[in-house]
Amino acid sequence: MYEGPLQDLIDALGSLPGIGPKSAQRIAFWLLEQNEGEVNHIADTIRNTRSKVHFCTVCFNVSEHELCRVCMSLTRDRSKICVVEESKDVVAIERTHEFRGLYHVLGGAISPIDGRGPDALHVRELVQRLGDGAVTEIILATNPTISGDATASYLMRLLSTFPDVKLTRLASGLPVGGDLEYADEVTLGRAFAGRTSL
């Protein structure tokens, strides 16, 4: 549509996830209007982040250093590990301020349809973390989806060889502020199954 370099920019922006051709065009024209320093800052940030971002060698959360902030902290409860699929999930849980233990980021979920089995996840490293007997509870906080549930089931079977470690799963049920009428039947069914006594 556009001449050479502008179309290249639109194509490059359009390759990002969630950016369609119209958004890409809008961002491209916006970039042309910005001053050079601003544009170069964005370009350099994209270029350099990859080499600066590491993964925590213990829990595989994204990290600036060898160990992430949570693993380095002296105030966290080292007897609990919350197992999540992605680093994004760590941020979501941290935002609740409900959990003061450690994390373990699997790097995805088991998904046979995508050819991703347990070997593609950081499962072995999780088992190694249980070696010294310091951990007493593992919270399986994978997503309440087919692949997340499958991953949780797999881990439950695998970790049942550690009798001293309590295994828990995040509650599934109605979202707060949600409407019973609009809840899907699976969620409503889980809310019933997991009902708590008052």
Place this chain on the structure above:
Amino acid sequence: MYEGPLQDLIDALGSLPGIGPKSAQRIAFWLLEQNEGEVNHIADTIRNTRSKVHFCTVCFNVSEHELCRVCMSLTRDRSKICVVEESKDVVAIERTHEFRGLYHVLGGAISPIDGRGPDALHVRELVQRLGDGAVTEIILATNPTISGDATASYLMRLLSTFPDVKLTRLASGLPVGGDLEYADEVTLGRAFAGRTSL
């Protein structure tokens, strides 16, 4: 939320128009998963486009060279100039294949509320293009908005000093495939005012 460089990347992406914090996070993680060549290509394209993209010295459309493709073309009708606000509008009109004349990109519209008067637009250059008498029609194709209509009115008064140049404005009315019931009253009013005999 995230540690150092990753948060910088999310912030940089979030500064782009139409990208919210959630999209920025999604794109940032996506970029971390891509191979380095791909990421560097995107970064370099953003960095370099600015210096490679020029504006046509005649019509101010975005261009790779001194003159844009339309102005360089030998097959275009040089007696007609279509006046638009932005380069994006040129692309939209080219897509219709209805117009074979030349363009003039104003670089915006008159908008007193933003402190943008006619001097901020390429109006003087448009008047200069009429100097040699080759142009017989000017199509005012600014947007059918308050500022676009104001710009068209201003140009109409200004260009009425060229009696040999016919001034036209794009028709306003119901969009094709649209529903009479859902048309706003201004659009429907314009559709009535501009009705054509069969």
